[in-house]
Amino acid sequence: MSIFENKITLTAMEIKDLAEACGFTIDKESIDNDILEQELTITECPESGVFDHDKNFIFHKHIVYYSEYPEEGCIPIGEPICGKCKKTWAEHDFGVPAPSCP
Numbered sequence: 137m138s139i140f141e142n143k144i145t146l147t148a149m150e151i152k153d154l155a156e157a158c159g160f161t162i163d164k165e166s167i168d169n170d171i172l173e174q175e176l177t178i179t180e181c182p183e184s185g186v187f188d189h190d191k192n193f194i195f196h197k198h199i200v201y202y203s204e205y206p207e208e209g210c211i212p213i214g215e216p217i218c219g220k221c222k223k224t225w226a227e228h229d230f231g232v233p234a235p236s237c238p
Contacts, residue, residue, distance in 0.1 A: 143179035
């Protein structure tokens, strides 16, 4: 059972189709068919955040990971958010948490 309630699992092919629907051009010849069959899961970022490459906690609204290998880690997607109030950094003055953060 997953600790994440809201999640969606898509194949890389489905994600490619979504990207193309958004106007991205993808070179289909450069993609291995085995990669297109892999499933990725998109879910909410844990409230505790996730580690970045420097082992610091960072916060995002969503993360993605390979469904077959969740232990390999995840990639945060979207804009970073404040770990306290969940607003994007752009919503804060000067890129730092607002004094009103709980």
